[in-house]
Every structure is written in structure tokens, then in C-alpha cells.
Amino acid sequence: MPTHHVNLDALIPREDFELAGNEPLTQPSILSTSLKVTDLVAESLIYNVLRKPDFQRETASWPPDKVAELVRSFLEGDLIPSVIMWRSPISGSIFVIDGAHRLSALVAWAHDDYGDRQTSSEFFNNVIPVEQRKAAEATRSLIAETVGSYRDLSVALRNPEAVHKEHLRLARNLSAFAVSLQWVMGEAEKAESSFFRINQQATPIDQAELEMIKARRKPNAVAARAFIRAGTGHKYWSSFGAQTRSEIEKIAKEVYDLIFKPSLDTSIRSADLPVAGRGYSSDSVKMVFELVNFVNGISPETWRRGKVSTTKPGSEAAGRAELADDHDGENTLRFMRAVRKAASRIAGNDPASLGLHPAVYFYSATGRFQPAAFLSAISFVTNLVNRRHLNQFMAIRADFEEFLVTHKYFLNHIVRRHGSLTRSVSPITVMLETTFESLTQGEDTPQIVNILKNQPDLRTALREVDGVGGGRGKSFSTETKNVIILKEIIDTAPKCRICGARLPLSAASFDHIVRRADGGSGTRENAQLTHPYCNTGFKESIHSRESGVASHGTVARA
Known part of the structure; x- marks a missing residue:
């Protein structure tokens, strides 16, 4: 059943x-x-x-x-x-x-x-x-x-x-x-x-659901309700003007399709995995609410009456005494646009998309989607963009992702130690940023593992064992099947011909090996699959730096 x-x-x-x-x-x-x-x-x-x-x-x-x-x-x-x-x-x-x-x-x-x-x-x-x-x-x-x-x-x-x-x-x-x-x-x-x-x-009532109920007229809750049902169902935004309602529903469907499509059942049956797991689950409601708050720099104090905001310094919400109810939908739209921009950075085929492979970043060694890993990836990529380190990341991306795949059980250990959702976001982000910094400094795998184990947020969470159990009966359990299929997806994933990292076909971009600006044609022989950002941003930065790309459009990794 x-x-x-x-x-x-x-x-x-x-x-x-x-x-x-x-x-x-x-x-x-x-x-x-x-x-x-x-x-x-x-x-x-x-x-x-x-x-x-x-x-x-x-x-x-x-x-x-x-x-x-x-x-x-x-x-x-x-x-x-x-x-x-x-x-x-x-x-x-x-x-x-x-x-x-x-x-x-x-x-x-x-x-x-x-x-x-x-x-x-x-x-x-x-x-x-x-x-x-x-x-x-x-x-x-x-x-x-x-x-x-x-x-x-x-x-x-x-x-x-x-x-x-x-x-x-x-x-x-x-x-x-x-x-x-x-x-x-x-x-x-x-x-x-x-x-x-x-x-x-x-x-x-679950605490996250209770928070949404109490904040039901505030822009973060209205935005989350719109996203979770792709702009359908009860219209929490029905009192807004017609144009605002239309845009809310449009953005909601765009983001829903971006992060929850295709649908995921209890077991993995396709290499085309949704970046945010199952849209039809109680956990997805909590995660989407956290996503809206996280992207917009909002802490619970901003929607709880009588509290002073403790949002991230520099964020638009910082210093506000209370997040006000949204009476015209403008703040709801602002929050939703920010989520769309953040989600488009990690998934889909928008020109700025890194096209992160879900199996590499968002699913644990046991094949389970991890909401904390999804939020951490958004935090990590946002930090790269803000620090202008995106091209540095692209240069070592293949090695970075290989480390994540080889040590995927670290994600299981962190979630088991710290708990799900927001409690694990910070330590997972520390793991991602430490790995990135170590690779840019030329550290090898044993050195990176040692550095990670000495991080205060990770010291008690990481163990040098995979921690992934298997079934004990004669039949394969759902978890065992997911582990096998996830490994197959990762092992057989196509690679971006520019950065060399794994490429989800749902985010693939068709790139001219010889650029059109240099006389390249639209023939099959001059085409290659790449991440969208590798095609539109990283490749151009390499060209301007080196006055050309390496043979077959492949960049030697640092």
C-alpha cells in the first residue's frame, strides 16, 4: 500500500x-x-x-x-x-x-x-x-x-x-x-x-507549522504557502491586487517546478532527481518555510510579537523590530523573487545556474534527501557569489565534488549528530567551505579530512567509516536499493566538458566548442554539454584570461 x-x-x-x-x-x-x-x-x-x-x-x-x-x-x-x-x-x-x-x-x-x-x-x-x-x-x-x-x-x-x-x-x-x-x-x-x-x-501542531500559522499574514508565510502548492490550493494571497496575485502564482509554479520536479517516490527510480526531494510531504512544508526565511535573512524574532530582530547583519531585515503583515503583497513578491534567484543559482538551466547535481549535493549515502544539505548548498553558493569566488570554485569544482562523493557518509554523520533541517545547516556549510578553501590551497584528500575533523563544528560529527548499513533479510530493503541506484547515478553521470564536474541533464547547456565569436558553427561536431554557468560565465572568464580555451573546451583543473 x-x-x-x-x-x-x-x-x-x-x-x-x-x-x-x-x-x-x-x-x-x-x-x-x-x-x-x-x-x-x-x-x-x-x-x-x-x-x-x-x-x-x-x-x-x-x-x-x-x-x-x-x-x-x-x-x-x-x-x-x-x-x-x-x-x-x-x-x-x-x-x-x-x-x-x-x-x-x-x-x-x-x-x-x-x-x-x-x-x-x-x-x-x-x-x-x-x-x-x-x-x-x-x-x-x-x-x-x-x-x-x-x-x-x-x-x-x-x-x-x-x-x-x-x-x-x-x-x-x-x-x-x-x-x-x-x-x-x-x-x-x-x-x-x-x-x-x-x-x-x-x-x-508541529512547531514549524505552528510558526507558519502564527505568521500567516506575514510575507514569509504567504510566500511559503504559495511555493509548496505551486500557487494552487487555498489562496492565502487572495486579498492582494490581481496583478500581484498573478505574479505570486507564476513565481510559485516556476520555483516548484525547479526544485520539486520530477516527482520523487519513496524509492529512487530515475537519474533525474528533484533538487529539493519530495514536494508532497510534511517535511517539505518545513523546508520551504526555512528556505524563504533563510534566503531573505529572516530569523523567528522578526515575526514574533514584541521581539527585536536578530537577523544577519547586512540583510534587508536586519534591525527591524517586527516583520509586518503584508497587506498589498509587495513584500511577499520580494521574498519570492529572492528565493527564485537563489534556487536558479543551483538548479535549472538559467544562464547563471551552476546546475548542481542532486545526487552529489542533496542526497545522503543512504539515498535520502537531506533538507539541510539543500539549504547549505544555497548558503555556500550565495557566499561564493558575494565573495566573488565563483570562478575559483569552478576551477576546482570536479575535485570538490569528487571529495563529496567519496566522503558522502560525512553528511549522514553530521545530520545524525546535529539533527535535521536548520540544526545541520551550519556544520554542513562549514564542511563545504572548508573543503573548497583547502582545495584552493592545494591540500590533498587526507589533509582535507584532517582539517575537517579539527573544525569545532565538525570535531564530534565526522568518523572515518561510511556508517551506511545494509539490509539483513533475504530481500533488498528500500534503503539498500536507494544506495545502489544512487551510486549508479553518480558513477554514470555525464560530465561537463568545461569544468569536468557531474552534469544533471535537466540543467545541461549546449555550448559551442569553438565560440561563435571565433567563427564556430552550429554543427554537431562543434557542440558539447556543459553547466549553464560554465557556458555563459566561466568559459568567458577563461577566454579573457587566456585568450582561448583548452583542447575540446576542457579546462585543466587546478
Whole structure:
């Protein structure tokens, strides 16, 4: 069974709580105490006023078997915890304070939409990842096998003689059973505080997700939400002007395609690896939020109320007391453009792209994508650009990457020692910068390893063993398969004909061996594959320095 989670986020729309109003609160005695599945079909009046708070985390945390089990439990009359609601005195919308996943599972069953049918397709602008479709189909099959579709049970009551007795029994249960409701009374502020209190108990909100919720109107959170769904889904930027909304969605899709395409399953099956791992995962939400903050030099203090900024000196956000809410989208766009520029530096075929090979830089020795390695590479390349050391790096790039490949287990050791995401970014960056500096000074591999082991941030993290385990059973584990395939990808990767380093074909540039300026033709014999920057920047710097390139366009490495 697929391990992907079912995305039910489209089935209950989001809406702002709306913080002020003059209408009287609804009396609890006239609010319904239960909700039938028939209240959740598309034509139902109740369903059409059902909402989630705009800050509600994405309803995409349940695997197929849990969604199917919830539907089965409901039809069997098993105890399902009450869903907690709040009714807005302003709009009349009914908000789900607790129980969004439970209710969404029943809505999905009633609509036969587990993240891949009409409502979801419209919500995601028809941009539905393969993993999301797989999870939807798996859920639909499970439910068909165990209880039957909502349509099947509805038909069963109208044609009792023509259906299986089990379907008829469940259909009769469907007509009688309902979900119990409880109501939060008070203004929007009371409803919001209830949401956070309830959702920090049984299944606490992840800290990164909580940070995004609290910063939901700030440009970093809006930008991250746009990136993670390629500009589709709930429009957190809907209050901005039309031109701003359009540009946000355009940049979001560009960056999503740049870092998350092609899609990555649980096992590696292609040499064309996404530079940022799986876009359809809970970890990707955290990583993208960190990416936006990291690139724009923003620390948590800038969006936490009453704090003074401790952002990086020299960054645009440095010295600000608080990162303000974005009311017109200008700051969101500024943050997104910065991310696009940084991502384009390491991936894709933009002329300034270094075209870093994902298997070399972003995947560990066990074949797992490492978010910290991705953020570290962006930091490393940004530092090279800022210090004007990019061409120095290109001159030793092949040797630099060979060291990373040979000592790839160092990445595993660092992450194991320091932890994932931001905790490992600094030590991995130290490893990259120390290796670069050592190579430019002519140090050999044993000397570089010794220098790395004496770095304060790395002293306890690095061991001269690969630390990569293997399967113990007769069958190959997913990890073992990934290790084998990753090694094959690295060993057989094409090389850039200018710098000699590995070249991902998704970032390949077609270069004239003899430059067009020197009379070179567009024939096949005069073509070679290179990194984009090697073609547009590094090659030109060599030509201006040496008045020509080496034989066949290959530069002797320092």
C-alpha cells in the first residue's frame, strides 16, 4: 500500500474568522447537536457554509487506511469523538475548530473525492501530484472493498432486493447515524484561542507549522504557502491586487517546478532527481518555510510579537523590530523573487545556474534527501557569489565534488549528530567551505579530512567509516536499493566538458566548442554539454584570461 497521505484539503474551504462584528451570538439551544453524512453532500445547505479557519493546517496527514477506517467506524456505529464547531456571528459560516480530518474523510466519501476529483481538481488548478493521485486511488479501493461507496449505499436503500445484505445493513446505518457536535461560544478571539488549545493536546501542531500559522499574514508565510502548492490550493494571497496575485502564482509554479520536479517516490527510480526531494510531504512544508526565511535573512524574532530582530547583519531585515503583515503583497513578491534567484543559482538551466547535481549535493549515502544539505548548498553558493569566488570554485569544482562523493557518509554523520533541517545547516556549510578553501590551497584528500575533523563544528560529527548499513533479510530493503541506484547515478553521470564536474541533464547547456565569436558553427561536431554557468560565465572568464580555451573546451583543473 502507498505510504503517501491523502490530501483532503480542498473539501472544506478556508475562511477568515473576521475579528469584529455587531450581530448577536447564536444561542446554543438553537444550534444542531449532530451532523449526518447527508448534510455533507454538495447540495446540502450546511455543507455550503462549512469552513475551516484560514490558519488551519493542511488537511493532508492521514494515510489511505486511516481514512477508510474512519468511514467504516462511522457506519459501524463506533465511537467517534465529537467535532467542535464555532459559528461566525458575521458571515454565518460554521467553522471546524477540531475534527477537520474526521469531517473531511466523511465529505470525501460522500463526494467520492479523495484529493483527485472535481472539487480537488478545481482547488489545485488541476495540478495534482502523482503521489496525491496514488493515495486517492488507494483510499477509494480500500473503501470499495470494506464498506462500499456512498453512491452504492444510497442506491441500496432504494433497491433493497438487488443489493448484498451487508450493503443494505450499512445503508440503514447511514440513514440513522450522525456525528456529534459541540460548540464554542464567544467571539472570534475565543474561537481562535480554543483552536490552539485543543490542537496542542492529543495531536500537537508541529512547531514549524505552528510558526507558519502564527505568521500567516506575514510575507514569509504567504510566500511559503504559495511555493509548496505551486500557487494552487487555498489562496492565502487572495486579498492582494490581481496583478500581484498573478505574479505570486507564476513565481510559485516556476520555483516548484525547479526544485520539486520530477516527482520523487519513496524509492529512487530515475537519474533525474528533484533538487529539493519530495514536494508532497510534511517535511517539505518545513523546508520551504526555512528556505524563504533563510534566503531573505529572516530569523523567528522578526515575526514574533514584541521581539527585536536578530537577523544577519547586512540583510534587508536586519534591525527591524517586527516583520509586518503584508497587506498589498509587495513584500511577499520580494521574498519570492529572492528565493527564485537563489534556487536558479543551483538548479535549472538559467544562464547563471551552476546546475548542481542532486545526487552529489542533496542526497545522503543512504539515498535520502537531506533538507539541510539543500539549504547549505544555497548558503555556500550565495557566499561564493558575494565573495566573488565563483570562478575559483569552478576551477576546482570536479575535485570538490569528487571529495563529496567519496566522503558522502560525512553528511549522514553530521545530520545524525546535529539533527535535521536548520540544526545541520551550519556544520554542513562549514564542511563545504572548508573543503573548497583547502582545495584552493592545494591540500590533498587526507589533509582535507584532517582539517575537517579539527573544525569545532565538525570535531564530534565526522568518523572515518561510511556508517551506511545494509539490509539483513533475504530481500533488498528500500534503503539498500536507494544506495545502489544512487551510486549508479553518480558513477554514470555525464560530465561537463568545461569544468569536468557531474552534469544533471535537466540543467545541461549546449555550448559551442569553438565560440561563435571565433567563427564556430552550429554543427554537431562543434557542440558539447556543459553547466549553464560554465557556458555563459566561466568559459568567458577563461577566454579573457587566456585568450582561448583548452583542447575540446576542457579546462585543466587546478
